[in-house]
Amino acid sequence: MKAAIEPSADAVVAIGGARPEYKAPAADKALDILEFMARRPDGVTQTEISLGLGRSIHEIYRIIQLLEKRGYLVKTSSDRYRLSLKLFELAHQYPPVNRLIDSALPVMRRLVSDTDQSCHLVVLSGLHVLVLLQVDSLLPMRYSVALGSQFPILETSSGAVLLAAMPKTERQTIVDQLIVMGEAEGGRQEIVARLDHAAELDYEMRASLAVEGCTNISTPVRDHRGEVVAALTVPYLKQKHIRFDRAGVLASTRAAAVEISRALGASDRTEPLARARNIPKG
Numbered sequence: 001m002k003a004a005i006e007p008s009a010d011a012v013v014a015i016g017g018a019r020p021e022y023k024a025p026a027a028d029k030a031l032d033i034l035e036f037m038a039r040r041p042d043g044v045t046q047t048e049i050s051l052g053l054g055r056s057i058h059e060i061y062r063i064i065q066l067l068e069k070r071g072y073l074v075k076t077s078s079d080r081y082r083l084s085l086k087l088f089e090l091a092h093q094y095p096p097v098n099r100l101i102d103s104a105l106p107v108m109r110r111l112v113s114d115t116d117q118s119c120h121l122v123v124l125s126g127l128h129v130l131v132l133l134q135v136d137s138l139l140p141m142r143y144s145v146a147l148g149s150q151f152p153i154l155e156t157s158s159g160a161v162l163l164a165a166m167p168k169t170e171r172q173t174i175v176d177q178l179i180v181m182g183e184a185e186g187g188r189q190e191i192v193a194r195l196d197h198a199a200e201l202d203y204e205m206r207a208s209l210a211v212e213g214c215t216n217i218s219t220p221v222r223d224h225r226g227e228v229v230a231a232l233t234v235p236y237l238k239q240k241h242i243r244f245d246r247a248g249v250l251a252s253t254r255a256a257a258v259e260i261s262r263a264l265g266a267s268d269r270t271e272p273l274a275r276a277r278n279i280p281k282g
Contacts, residue, residue, distance in 0.1 A: 029055070029063045034072065034083070043080035088148050100230060101133055103263035104221070108135045108232070111256040115234060115249045116242050118144045119256075121221070122158035122231045125150060127177060129159045132230065143214060143235045152183040154191065157204040157216035158231035164198040165220055165228035171195065185209060205250055208235065217250050219257040224265025232257045 032053050037044060046064060050057045064081065067073040074084045104121050111119050112135050121133040128150040136144045153159030153174070163171055175191055178184040184191055198204040208214040218233040234253050236246055244252070258266075 026063065029053075029060055030067060033060060033063060033067065034087070037073070037081065037083050041082065043076055043078075043082035045080055049081070085148070096229075097132070099264065100221075104133055104230075104232070104260045105135070107256050107259050107263070108133065111135075111232075111234070111252060112137055114252050115244050116239075117234045117236055117244075117249060118142050119232065119234045119253070120145055120158075122156070122162070122218075122233055123229070124153070124159075124162050127153060127174065127181070127183070129153055129156055129162065129231075139239070141237070141239060143211065143237050145235075151210075152178070154178060154184050155209050156233075157198075157206060157208075157218035158233045160194060160198050160204050161218045161220050161231045162228060164195040164204075203250065203254060205246065211235070213237065215246060217246070217253050219254045221257050222261040222264070222266045224267075226266060229264070230260075232260065 032055075033049060036049060036052050044052070046057055046061065049060060049064070053060065064073065068075055068081070071084055071086045073081045075081055100121070100123075108119050108121065116137060116139055118137040119135055120131050122129045123132050124130070129152075131145050131147055131149045134144055134147050136142055151159070153163055163174060166174070175184065175188065175195075179188060179191075186194075194204075203217070203219045205215060205217045208216050215236040215238075216233060217236055218231050220228040221230040221232055223229045232253060234249055236249055238246075
């Protein structure tokens with residue numbers, strides 16, 4: 001007769017025979033610290049981390065030291081800790097991200113030359129969008145966003161395009177969360193109408209909600225499955241000697257997004273047909 005095997009102290013056996021949930025207190029603390037600090041770019045002290053997480057300094061001290069030793073945290077001269085760029089670097093080493101960047105960069109450089117405008121590539125990151133790649137205009141006056149910046153989804157046209165491409169149930173869940181958090185412009189009906197319109201057109205072009213005088217032009221980038229994996233965005237600035245109007249820049253941006261998509265394996269069947277009739281004049 002075989003002896004019964006008792007679950008370890010770190011395992012909680014679920015009712016009904018489901019697979020057990022395993023506890024990893026040290027990993028939980030490390031992830032809590034990283035997620036807490038991601039929202040505090042100016043850095044925090046150990047005491048502030050302790051208070052923010054509701055844990056004693058004794059609980060988190062060794063975890064902070066380990067994260068610093070492994071290069072995830074940097075300690076400043078004022079004894080404040082901030083996140084290093086290691087997480088960002090690790091994300092860039094992930095093969096799908098590498099492929100996206102390698103495919104997009106040469107196309108984006110040509111787009112800048114063909115439009116006199118800066119452009120950036122954006123992906124979803126939780127309830128925010130993350131700037132994955134940025135190419136600046138060659139003009140003396142230009143608008144650009146910092147690489148690695150994060151913004152609320154609905155504050156950007158990039159976010160609207162990415163959200164519009166989601167299945168409606170998943171999209172609704174995110175919209176509900178954004179409304180609860182107060183990170184949504186307008187009411188639910190207005191948001192849904194905006195997203196439906198972006199999905200129908202397969203792009204968004206509208207005045208920036210963050211920068212006056214800037215028009216956001218954002219188009220989806222698709223992979224080999226036809227799924228939207230990123231948004232290619234041009235923050236259009238009208239200047240005296242600009243050679244291209246918004247309609248021309250929109251057409252160039254959409255063509256660039258198609259080129260990047262094809263480099264990722266998208267075929268003509270996975271890309272929606274261009275809707276030339278929806279491209280406004282001027």
